[in-house]
Amino acid sequence: MFIDTHAHLYTGEFDPDRDAVIERALAAGVGRVVLPDIDSTTREAELTLAARYPGLMLPLLGIHPTSIREDYRDELAALERGLARHAARGIGECGIDLYREKTRYKEQVIAFEWQLHAARELDLPVIIHSREAFREVVAVLKRQHHDMRGIFHCFPGDAEDARRVIDLGFLLGIGGVVTFKNSLMATVVRETGLDRVVLETDAPYLAPAPRRGTRNESACIPLIAAKIAELTGRAASEVEEITTRNALELFSLQPQTSN
Numbered sequence: 499m500f501i502d503t504h505a506h507l508y509t510g511e512f513d514p515d516r517d518a519v520i521e522r523a524l525a526a527g528v529g530r531v532v533l534p535d536i537d538s539t540t541r542e543a544e545l546t547l548a549a550r551y552p553g554l555m556l557p558l559l560g561i562h563p564t565s566i567r568e569d570y571r572d573e574l575a576a577l578e579r580g581l582a583r584h585a586a587r588g589i590g591e592c593g594i595d596l597y598r599e600k601t602r603y604k605e606q607v608i609a610f611e612w613q614l615h616a617a618r619e620l621d622l623p624v625i626i627h628s629r630e631a632f633r634e635v636v637a638v639l640k641r642q643h644h645d646m647r648g649i650f651h652c653f654p655g656d657a658e659d660a661r662r663v664i665d666l667g668f669l670l671g672i673g674g675v676v677t678f679k680n681s682l683m684a685t686v687v688r689e690t691g692l693d694r695v696v697l698e699t700d701a702p703y704l705a706p707a708p709r710r711g712t713r714n715e716s717a718c719i720p721l722i723a724a725k726i727a728e729l730t731g732r733a734a735s736e737v738e739e740i741t742t743r744n745a746l747e748l749f750s751l752q753p754q755t756s757n
């Protein structure tokens with residue numbers, strides 16, 4: 499069984515054929531899909547999908563850094579209510595994005611720290627989004643005085659950055675980018691190995707080669723695993739086994755049951 503640790507299958511891109519997308523994921527061997535939250539406008543769709551496929555879909559609650567606007571206090575309040583009402587499997591995705599959203603840096607940091615605190619209170623893993631903000635995200639993490647666990651989603655660095663992230667307690671989320679030509683991720687998985695790696699699609703974005711540029715979906719996970727197998731000289735089944743074990747452990751899941 500594979501686990502897709504990052505897929506936004508509840509967004510409008512999947513409205514026409516969501517059930518078929520999920521059937522294809524299951525047929526491809528993907529037995530669990532983690533649904534990262536974006537903000538209060540997407541939360542209901544996400545939780546509805548998770549409720550429709552209990553055990554298969556694992557919903558997270560959080561606020562994406564590009565959703566941090568002047569009303570971010572309201573977003574945090576809505577998130578707090580959501581966390582009180584729903585059993586989230588983790589916090590996120592949260593973090594800092596200075597690519598799409600340069601203007602709200604201070605507010606992004608406040609919201610990120612709030613979510614790290616919530617994760618500690620609830621003893622949940624954190625799924626981190628970092629874009630053009632690796633140093634800033636690491637600085638925030640280093641200011642936390644508690645153990646953290648989670649995933650650096652769509653891991654954005656080189657092998658040395660990977661080591662720093664792992665030392666902070668995080669796993670590397672590796673997705674379609676690893677299949678792109680001259681991808682830095684290829685070097686990272688070769689040098690870092692698989693002990694701290696989980697697989698993700700980031701559907702509907704970042705479809706792996708040879709489907710690059712099309713809508714991504716969880717059924718593409720084996721393409722990512724195959725590329726990692728090729729890069730690390732391991733069998734695809736080993737990549738599946740190790741990355742699934744890492745994800746099960748992070749989300750405190752049993753391998754066989756559907757809890």
Ligand SMILES: [Zn+2]
Nearest residue numbers: 504534591700
């Ligand atoms: Zn995402």
